[in-house]
Amino acid sequence: MDPASSPPYTPGTGSGTGPPRYRPPWLGPVVVLVALLVVWGGYALISMRSDDDGGGEAAQTADSTSTTVADEQPDDTASPDTTEADDEDLAPYDGWVNPASSGRMWSETVPGILTFRGNPTRTYYGQGPVPSAPKVLWSYPGASGGLCGLSSGATWCGNGWTGQPNVYTEDGTTVVSFGAYDYGVHWLNGADGSQIRPTFKTGDIIKGTVTTDPDGFPLTYSGSRDNYFRILATDRPGAAVELWRLGATDFGVQQVWNNDWDSSPLIIDDYLFEAGENSWFYIFKLNRGYDANGLVTVNPELVFKTPSWDAELDTVNPERHYSIENSVAISGNTVYFANSAGLVQGWDITGLKEGRPPTQVLRWWSGDDIDASIVIDPDGYLYIGAEYEKRNARSTEVGQIVKLDPRKPDDPIVWSVKDQGAGVSGVWGTLALHDGVVYADTNTGRVLGIDQETGAVLWEKQLGSQTWQSPVVVDDRLIVGDCQGVLHAYDVSDPRVDPPEVWAVQLEGCIEATPAVWEGRIYVGARGGRIYALGDA
Numbered sequence: 001m002d003p004a005s006s007p008p009y010t011p012g013t014g015s016g017t018g019p020p021r022y023r024p025p026w027l028g029p030v031v032v033l034v035a036l037l038v039v040w041g042g043y044a045l046i047s048m049r050s051d052d053d054g055g056g057e058a059a060q061t062a063d064s065t066s067t068t069v070a071d072e073q074p075d076d077t078a079s080p081d082t083t084e085a086d087d088e089d090l091a092p093y094d095g096w097v098n099p100a101s102s103g104r105m106w107s108e109t110v111p112g113i114l115t116f117r118g119n120p121t122r123t124y125y126g127q128g129p130v131p132s133a134p135k136v137l138w139s140y141p142g143a144s145g146g147l148c149g150l151s152s153g154a155t156w157c158g159n160g161w162t163g164q165p166n167v168y169t170e171d172g173t174t175v176v177s178f179g180a181y182d183y184g185v186h187w188l189n190g191a192d193g194s195q196i197r198p199t200f201k202t203g204d205i206i207k208g209t210v211t212t213d214p215d216g217f218p219l220t221y222s223g224s225r226d227n228y229f230r231i232l233a234t235d236r237p238g239a240a241v242e243l244w245r246l247g248a249t250d251f252g253v254q255q256v257w258n259n260d261w262d263s264s265p266l267i268i269d270d271y272l273f274e275a276g277e278n279s280w281f282y283i284f285k286l287n288r289g290y291d292a293n294g295l296v297t298v299n300p301e302l303v304f305k306t307p308s309w310d311a312e313l314d315t316v317n318p319e320r321h322y323s324i325e326n327s328v329a330i331s332g333n334t335v336y337f338a339n340s341a342g343l344v345q346g347w348d349i350t351g352l353k354e355g356r357p358p359t360q361v362l363r364w365w366s367g368d369d370i371d372a373s374i375v376i377d378p379d380g381y382l383y384i385g386a387e388y389e390k391r392n393a394r395s396t397e398v399g400q401i402v403k404l405d406p407r408k409p410d411d412p413i414v415w416s417v418k419d420q421g422a423g424v425s426g427v428w429g430t431l432a433l434h435d436g437v438v439y440a441d442t443n444t445g446r447v448l449g450i451d452q453e454t455g456a457v458l459w460e461k462q463l464g465s466q467t468w469q470s471p472v473v474v475d476d477r478l479i480v481g482d483c484q485g486v487l488h489a490y491d492v493s494d495p496r497v498d499p500p501e502v503w504a505v506q507l508e509g510c511i512e513a514t515p516a517v518w519e520g521r522i523y524v525g526a527r528g529g530r531i532y533a534l535g536d537a
Contacts, residue, residue, distance in 0.1 A: 066399075067454075102123045106120065115214075117164070126472065126517030127519055129520050130520075131534060133537075134522060145529020148181055157509065159525025161207075162209060163209050165209075177212060179206030180205075184199035186531075190518070193533060203224065208325075210222040223261020224261060230242050246282070247259075257323035260277040263275040263327045270285060279307055279339065281324065282305045286298050286300050304357060309339065334361060336406075340369045341369070375431050380406065384431075386402070387428065399417055401431065401438070423444070432472060435473075437450065438451075443467070447460065449499070467482055485526060511527075522534040
């Protein structure tokens with residue numbers, strides 16, 4: 001196929017009016033009380049089980065895998081056996097992100113998957129039912145892949161490993177929105193793959209996941225490798241319109257790595273949280289509103305910025321690869337991110353709205369590149385996936401799949417699993433949490449089910465090719481793609497046993513991007529140059 005040409009950057013012009021959003025009904029205070037009683041009972045059971053399990057080192061399950069467990073895990077902060085969200089409303093929370101929202105849909109105003117991994121804790125994978133015998137219902141753009149572009153001297157096609165479609169409902173229509181390697185941001189009708197509005201073209205490839213405004217403002221947020229992170233308005237006639245852009249060297253920052261923007265931003269209480277491969281993390285006050293004609297406006301003000309590195313990291317990382325490819329995560333009043341040197345940071349944002357600057361509360365070094373986004377469970381534990389390329393003493397010691405307790409910043413490791421086989425090993429895809437199990441896939445094609453509390457490897461599969469795609473679990477179906485273009489589904493209704501495969505679908509090209517599951521369909525991009533809608537015939 002012919003790759004897309006490299007057009008000069010030209011801002012787009014607008015598109016159709018964004019329809020109003022809807023809000024589901026409130027279930028009532030009685031349901032809230034019941035939910036609280038259930039949670040209390042669950043914690044009591046977990047505490048008793050934690051007392052019985054003890055600590056120590058789990059048995060090795062493969063030559064390249066071992067699990068190390070910390071000496072002690074306090075009973076009052078033990079991880080729950082499951083992050084499966086229930087249907088009850090959450091109790092009111094005085095803070096940025098209710099930790100109990102882990103595993104739940106982000107927005108009541110805009111139902112759907114609105115950012116990478118669905119919500120601020122990066123733990124929401126979609127809404128069933130999952131197809132039982134899926135077929136390709138449509139692909140875009142048409143019969144041959146065309147989502148291709150030239151970048152850094154090579155042709156890139158389809159969607160990359162930090163990409164995932166947004167899927168949400170607008171006035172009864174399912175919208176599929178994504179950035180792609182053809183330089184474009186796309187908005188498609190989930191029913192048939194037709195364009196809802198024209199493609200917005202940037203000046204280079206888009207590897208990350210766009211974010212759709214969770215508060216119902218007709219705004220799409222997207223980065224690109226052309227140096228810019230953009231806010232696009234989708235309420236004008238015609239194509240989307242750029243309202244604002246952030247350059248990789250704006251605000252006097254020192255660009256330490258490149259000018260790409262892979263991180264999928266979060267928007268909470270009119271604040272934008274975003275990080276770049278320029279090695280910086282930012283917080284902006286958006287000041288969203290509408291003008292006299294009823295068209296959406298933004299007027300972002302920089303509130304905070306910080307580099308992803310420090311002087312201590314410079315001493316152990318002389319090559320200074322400090323990009324942030326993962327998407328920032330927030331739980332409670334703390335925002336987390338990591339960089340390509342393996343430094344994990346946590347910043348307390350409690351007083352941000354009152355003008356108090358964030359303060360660093362966690363600094364932990366894995367020793368190697370962390371592209372995967374940090375995942376946070378309802379109790380605030382962090383789950384980290386790291387690569388194993390440098391093979392230095394630190395990454396060899398701490399492992400590649402790690403559970404951290406940020407309340408113990410001086411010694412946060414709860415358990416770790418090593419993936420240190422021959423060649424380049426470790427984790428690129430973001431981990432998934434479901435029913436007491438952590439799901440991980442690796443560069444060498446391994447798929448692991450790991451006990452969320454103890455770190456014991458429960459079972460393992462080998463897919464035969466690299467797996468950079470982030471696994472998803474919906475309705476007890478584990479969905480994971482491989483680099484031979486096969487999307488697999490496994491039955492994890494009993495997650496502690498080796499799950500049987502229930503179906504597999506062959507697509508064109510390596511499946512690096514993460515699938516989005518929504519109401520009977522699966523939307524996923526592949527490196528053959530197309531995005532697919534899968535569903536039962």
